Each structure stands twice: as structure tokens, then as C-alpha cells.
Amino acid sequence: MDPLIKHTWNFTESEAVDLQKQLALKVIQNDQFNKINYIAGVDVAYSEDTDKLIAAVVILEATSLNVVESVVVEDVSQFPYIPGLFSFRELPPIIKAFEKLVTIPDLVVCDGQGIAHPRRFGLASHLGVLFNIPTIGCGKTRLLGENVEPESSRGSCSPLIVDDQVIGTVLRTQDNVKPIYVSIGHKISLPTAREWILKLCPKYRLPETTRQADQLVRKTLAKDS
């Protein structure tokens, strides 16, 4: 999509933190898009004994949730996993995958947090600001914030709060199943993000976007390793 984005990020830890604080100011927290026809899912899988990794982007048609395009890239990890700096590890390969896409998505669902992050700039926000595209953060576990347990029925939710500020929503996507953590990534409001995530979870706990991308990367990793 954007050929000017750098692939090599030689940031020190403090430089990365400073960049997050700076870019966090650019996050847009309201709906800024027209019709959503294509939704992207992103994921990365890691080799256990080498530094090889596989990144994938899948594009789903918004109403049928059918996969209409998928891209896979192999890469080498260049940044360790550090809580709070997750995007600096996963974004380089994800960007390479995005640049091979033919279909430009109207919305991206990320496997990780958006503004539900120590500096309000998790993976989803970082990807959204870099590509100037609507994104939603969708985490399986909590990084930040406190909440009351949402009701046990599908669609129930409760606010994720930090310092009296709502930074996300804890959403029950299936009856009696552990909830997921949804937050604004970029160019979308929290209510709209919650609605889309629920639509993307007609049958399972995680969004179809995440499931499709996850299956693709792990099968690819298993195949050529």
C-alpha cells in the first residue's frame, strides 16, 4: 500500500517509546470511513528454534465473511518481544505482507491492542496511523485496565477502564465463553468497533479475520520448516 514505509526499524527501547508517545497524538477515535466492503485480518507465527517468522494478511468480504485474498510472507525477527513494544516486533513483517495486497481493505482487525495500551498506542493504532486506515485492536488477554465481568450471553460487554477513562470494551462474543478485549485502533469509534467485532464472531470466540490469518500462518510455518 504505502511504499515509503521503512522495513528496518533500528530503534532502541527508549526511541521506540518516544515514537509511540509522538504517534499516539495522531490517533483518531471516531468513525472516519464510508462503506466497509473488505476487512483484513493479520497474524504472525514464530519458529521455536530459529528467528524465522511468517506473517499473513487475509481479506474477508464484509457480509459473507468469505476470504477473497490472502498474502503470506516469510521474514526474520529483528526486535524482541517487550510488553508495550509489541508493534515493533510484528509490524515490519506485517507491512511487507500489506504491500503485496491487491485488495485494499476498508478496515483492519489486529491480534493485539489498540489504545488499550500503556501509551495508548498498541499494534492496531500503530498500523492504522502508518497506513492511515481504520483499525480495531482485538486482544485475547488484558494488558491494561480494569473491568467488571460482562454478562455471560453473547454480545454482553463492560467498559475497560484506566484512571476513570474508558480505553476499550470487554466483549463476550459467544455464550459462556471467555470475553475478548476490543479497543480503538484508528479512525473508528468504540461502539462501531464493538459492533464489527461481534459481526465477525458469528460462531467462535475470536473474529473470523483473526482465525483465518492465524490458520494460514501456522500451516505455512509447519509446511516449510
Next chain:
DNA sequence: GCGACAG
């Protein structure tokens, strides 16, 4: 000081 800490 102690525990927690997206994937």
C-alpha cells in the same frame, strides 16, 4: 520490594 506484563 513484589507481581504483572498484548503476542
Next chain:
DNA sequence: ATCTTGTCGC
């Protein structure tokens, strides 16, 4: 993230 297929239960 990764170790892990089928199987038991609502």
C-alpha cells in the same frame, strides 16, 4: 508466540 489430537461435555 510455542509445546498439541482427539476427545469429553453442554
